[in-house]
Amino acid sequence: MPATIRERVRALSAFETVKTLLFVYVVFTQSLKAQRHLRARGFRQTFSDFWTWLCQRVIFLALRLPAAKQKVDSQLGEAALKIENSLVPKGPDVVRHLSLPAEGRSPEWILPEMDKMDGEAVKHTNWKGGRMSGAVYHGGEDMQQVIVDAFRKYCVSNPLHPDAFPAVRKMEAEIVAMCLRMYNNPTGAGTTTSGGTESIIMAVKTHRDWARAVKGITEPEMVVPISAHAAFDKAAAYLKIKLHSIPVDPETRKVNVSRMRRAINSNTIMIVGSAINFPDGNMDDIPALSKLAKRYNIGLHVDCCLGSFIMPFLDRAGYPCDVFDFRLEGVTSISCDTHKVKGNVLSFLHLNWTDLDAFCLHFGGVYIVRIRTKGGLYGSPSMAGSRPGALIAGTWAAMQYMGQDGYLESCKNIVGSAQKIVRAIREEIPELYVLGDPPASCVAFAARDKGGLNILAVGDKMSERGWHLNGLQKPAAVHIAVTRLTVPVVDQFIADLKDCVREVKVLSSSMSSEEKGEEGNMVALYGLGNSSAVGPAMVEKMVTAFLDALYKA
Template sequence: MCSEAGAQGDDVNATSTQDVRLPQQGLSRETIREELRRAARGDLEPVPAMAAGVQYPAGDDVLEVASDAYLSFFSTNGLLPSIFPSLARFEHDVISMTAGILHGDRAVGSITSGGSESILMGVKSARDRGRELHPDVSEPEMVLPESAHPAFWKAAHYFGLKPVRVPLGEDLQVDVDAYRRAMTRNAVLLVGSAPSLTLGMVDPIEELAPLAEERAISFHVDACVGGYFLPFAEQLGYPVPCFDFRVPGVTTISADLHKFGYAAKGASTIISRDPDIFRHQVFRFGGPERPDDWYVTPSMTGTRPGGAIAAAWAVLMYLGNDGYVRLVDRTMRYLHRFWDGINAIPGLEVMGRPHMSVFGFTSTRLDIFAIADGLEARGWHVFRDSYPVPAIRFMQSPGHEPYVDRYLADLAEVARLVDRGELVSEGGRATYT
């Protein structure tokens, strides 16, 4: 007898099975369309709202290229390259182009569903490599700056590594001496970001990665944000610290196609310096009891949506090097105006020294969340953060440019109100006095 109990949970992502039932008879296509339209009305309009990390608008043409490719490969499966050789080719091409961008002459890798999965695979690969190269280490550790993305803590939890967190210095940059001190003999993986999510600063990878090489342990660069942006900023002559395979000791790099690669959601890359490092990433089911060796997967998932792989290939091919350079150029030009505008508002300052269009601003004397409330009251979507101090955060794409002047005008007005005590935050909400 089957149990009556439904799957319940108090987890944030768990949903009740009690309130919606499968309709006895299916709904009409028109009803479905209308329901979908209605449901979407409650969603954020991401571009005008300058919402951080929601969309990466790079132009309607880019969006069309991605969605055409996605829909053409809508129900194909990247798990089965022999049945879908098209996807095998697209994945090969995307990895090869990415390896070129990141200066990995012998690099190999795979496409994953997103930055978190790429990080999971980088950590899993490092753990298994550590087991092979350092069999004496029974309680492996991962050393990482406290500004690293939470996915590393998730990976540590999944794969049984102890995360060892290194604080930032006063300049919000990684303290290299503290980092070195954090490396015990159990360290099998060191981590750096290019750049970190909250500060947009590239960690001193050139100083950190050689520490891994000296000990024959792994170094993962989280370039989920910068992987398809910083190389083009470098081509434009912006001062970008070296973070890729040109740095000795870097073993794996994650770079997200669905962020500043401007591809469809559900696509990232995880690249290994060479095939020997990559081998630790792969799970191979088979052996004497199951000689049919078809479940050979380089990532967490089995089935992989072919649409996301095809869209990534199409956007990379469509933009080409010149297209990315053009989009980065446009972003960096308005970004400097944006930063200057924020810093010119009394009491506000951009945090640290960001290397790209991911950054936050804070205040040493104004209540930043009262400012957030005031901006929300004017219709802006605000990404509040509390690390390393209370701040408002941004991830800026080319398509956000038309909104910058209006945003700065509202920000200046709201900051003035907060400064004069005419707008205060009470329990996170704004009250006008």
């Protein structure tokens, strides 16, 4: 055989070998990913997800037919208009400020104009009356004055320039130190953020960067309870991290630890637990999750944003609970909010690493440092560059004003009121049951008889009485996050809840199934989400319409 032919044969053989190796590599890596996915989700959940996806594709194809598309677009348009009308004031008396005034307005004009806007509001919730679930954490007129005075003193300060505003730098460092001690990690580190969502995103980024530097993980994954805050979904989307959502026990409402363990693989950078979670106010088994994190050498973030300044005082207030903070070796970061009790709007990310190298790399995931910039050296402790120093000053002032005794008293009042609601539902409202065993400030309740009482209709009836509550799904439920404002009206809440349950029972007995589906906003929105395979997609469109309406002047 001529040499040139042999060379071509060898080259072709080498090419085929490379193709084969590449094929084997692709099949192996994709099979490994599929195996990890199946291990995390299980065959039943994977099949359910696939079946839902298939149903969605079929229904979406059907909805492209002209008649069906016209009907759906019409109904969504009506829903969007209803949302807009509920948010955007309209009428001849409404004045809109769409461009800068030719001449500056006087202070005597500005404040009355703001008052007028409150009067124009389509539906202005009287949050001072204590009928709003969470959202507003007002500590009283005395506390408000302390915070406002601090705002006024430091209204133009910017922590990005600590040399120009040394007092703000000092206050921020002291806030972090006080919070670290509160969560039993006085030698740790932390930073302030604009809110719980930013704290969670920074914690996820930090674990991602640590895992890449220490373990070489380039396709990171994290494992979170299905009850975890939506900020983890945001973090996964922003930071390109695969997220596994693990179900909670239907009775205890704690994340299934065995399922979480099964979802951990060599690409896992962190797991998550809540103390407490937002949907039903329950706390995951943090000690068990800590052991899991230590066993697999991964991070454990504890989301204390809703528990904030209540959870650390539970034991002293007479409401003992499991350990959830840095006393557990596996806990590597905690986020908490100062505004969940006393009206500030800062949040904190606390860090804890025992290995020095890992700690430096981890903390480097929070700090953003750039040397090769035309503007010179640049260092920023979190996502934001310039930050409002007034918020830091207000937080420091509020924490000094409250002290441990103040937070302890608030904890007793808030948790005592929440437990009063729990007892009333369990002992006096047989049609309802409490989800899990909530240890702190948030209580969720659902209908005991699935075929009878519509709990979302109960929520709508409570709305008619001025209560601003949160609707939930899977299972359908309603929750209230108790604040200091709720404490004086908790008896009225219980009485109204009893009345609304009775009203819905009477109405339901005389309504057709179609009429039941046309009740209030909770029924319409959360009922749609569970109505069909494309229900969640329709809800997403309605939420998008809501977000669009927010920016309609």
